Amino acid sequence: MEDEDEGGGEEDCEEQRQRQNQAAPALFLCPISLEIMRDPVIVCTGQTYDRPSIEKWIRDGHRSCPITMLHLHDLTLIPNIIVRQLIEAWCSKEESASAMFAPSPPSPPPPPFLLAHHDFSPQESLDLGRRERVLGLLRRIAKGQDVRQSVATLKSMAKEELCGSSPTPPEAKKVCSCIVEAGGALLMASMLADELIQHGTALHGSPDGFIQHGTALHGAPDGFTARHEDSPCEEIMSLLALLCRGASREVIGAVLSESGALQCVVCHLGSAQIDLASRMSAAVLLKRLLATEEMRVEVGQSTQFFHGLLDLIDSSSSKKGLVKLLHLACSHKPNRSTAVEEGAIQILVNLLLAASSPPSSSSSSGEDRGLETTERALATLEQLCTVEQGRRAVCESTAAVHCAVRLLVGYSRPATEHATGLLLLVCQSGPVQVVQIAMRAGARRQLLLLLQSDCTGRAKKRALELLKLFHAIFFVQGDEHASSDFKNVDLY
Template sequence: MSIPYLFRCPISLDLFTDPVTLSTGQTYDRPSIEKWLADGNLTCPVTMQRLTDTTLIPNHTLRHLIHRWLLADPGVNCRHRPVRSAGDSDAGFSLLALKQKLQSSNTSRADKLDCLEKVRVLSVESDIGRACLIELGFFPLLLQLLFQYSVVVDSALAEAMLDCVLSLLASAQLDSLDMLKEHARLTSLELLLDQGNTKTKTSLCHLLKVIAASSATRELCLVVGESRRVLQALVSLLHDKSSIRASEAAVRAISGMCSLELNRSHAIRGGVVDGLVSHLSSPNPRTAAPALATLELLLTLEAGKKALVEHSDAIKVLVKMVFRMSTADHEGSEHALGSLLAVCCESEKARSEAMDAGVMTQLLLLLQSQCSSMAKAKARDLLKLMRSLWTEETRRL
């Protein structure tokens, strides 16, 4: 694919996806120049002039020209070659033709799956191809097709669409995801999380994680965080021992959503505390650290502490995590200790259960290990808190 020189970003050398102009008059692709500035550079990459104003002005003219160029002869500019079959014409492999097929209600299911596979391969194997797909609006189109009721009953279509969405996610304008604020689209998300197969649920968890991590979709994250059905589906994955990948993806999605304070109370009411404890009780969970970090955040609320204390195995699970995590993940150990401190400070029941679970041994082993200074500080605080109960138990013996 031959791209005109003026349509390439000077930094990435790829086709512009979102051209913006600096005060120096030079135009760059927004993701590239934002990364340049975020790295602490205060000069124009091309002219090396010092920037007194880092405002990025959208270059609508250039964007329009690129769009016209892409549509002028898509069979030449963005031909999809990797999955061609004998007898197909070049026009049949143009992006414009693919887009029209996906949009058409007359396209058969088999043809849609074929189109989606072509989009997926192009987006994965070619940076330029991915840029073309973004410029021609494939990302919002795929979202519209994915989050409609009809696709819920077709797991193969849902999987294929999600594969394409995730492959374009890093290059896309995430504000397109705001369509999920609409009741019908949100309902489709809930249905896919509830009724989709394991792969679909795992992919949706990855999407939720991205939504939670971006400032552009903060309001959407709050809307999703209020959905009881979304939370129930994620908690169900935490309890599910049959799919480790799905459970781990659910942890990351919940962790991201709970990074927003307003989502935490909804998460607690949705049973996230019990779900996280269940996940941590699995043999050697690889996402123990983010699960423990999320649990510690939820314990900043009284409802979170109450939910943890009422769980019959929660204290035992946390005590086991104190030293187990210190050997593999110091941060995870810190969060386990922070959670124990949060509940043991206020609950005699929690202190008693921690003592019965062998917390003193765990703390002493931790203090002799090569754990972080923060973990040791929290261990000492918990040791002081437990000392009175430990002394009383010793006297009884």
């Protein structure tokens, strides 16, 4: 009986450990054992492993990094205190930290022959120096030393690597990858979550003020605007936006979501009392994150996101990236009704009303005239018209119909395509009055010109459908003058 009890206890412990491994963020798992790291250490390639796993790997005679397969020219194992602290904080909520963690033993010195017989190339030496500097800055941030300046330095290093005149070769170790692999993204996320807790009221009556994973992002903490001047949030969000490249985008999105830091980013975007630079940094980060469907779903639950974004579009002079962010958010169809309810239609119509004449052939770029912003605004209006609330709002806006008619011809091929799509959606499902408004604005003449222009096949198909619709409506009403314009057009 005792043996059975002991066996049952071991099975329970194993099941509990498996549940923890499945629930833990991916960055907490050792790439070798696929279990939560009890003693995370960094090898010379910048990867983090659990000490027992990587030591066994080395004892078995391997001299390459299990993930990158790069040569381990230095066998010194550096404790990753940042990841360790974050794992301990996560496990403490699971009431398992005390039994799980043991003191980190010092790393044994590497065998001298490994260093003596390895000649470092200039690029490898430079790479090692960058990695050591990154790890040093992350340690200072974790200890609370010169946090703002250290984050700014990391941002400068990442920006130089991504945007510099002499980019790092693909085979070299990237600064951005090193920051993410060493737990820098987790550290930044935890600092954003702390900022929300310290300078905002607790959400949903949470007794300790923590934002639990999965909490819907509804509303902003009333006290969030009382931030101290040395808050590093702007620098942190700018750094995370730079890190959101390739596979790191999904990693950073998951980290922000699970830590509750995503709420802090949305609060920065939505608070009119926060400085414009911080709000724009939040917008850039969210634009990178919303490239994934999962983030569009989660952020779309927040009315504060749309309210803040639309307010920023209306008040900021730099609208291109903000309109793109709105378009990305509305790519998830359930988000479109929320955007309409928060006033997106009127904001977009205002952009179209302010659109200048189409760029001339002599201009070097259409960007100066807001070409891309106008095209994106039209595309977003077309998106919003795929839901009933959006069509109803456009039908009630004479200005929206007039803008779509004006941009049918002579602006750009994408603008023509989106304008025909927008008009077709509202004229097919809207009241006859919408068709009358479009006709009075010169829609028939514009569509006939469009058919003779060098537009896309889709635009021509939509133009023909609109002309058929106009003809059918006015023919039924017996308006011979209106229908006479269609005699020379092959409608069918």
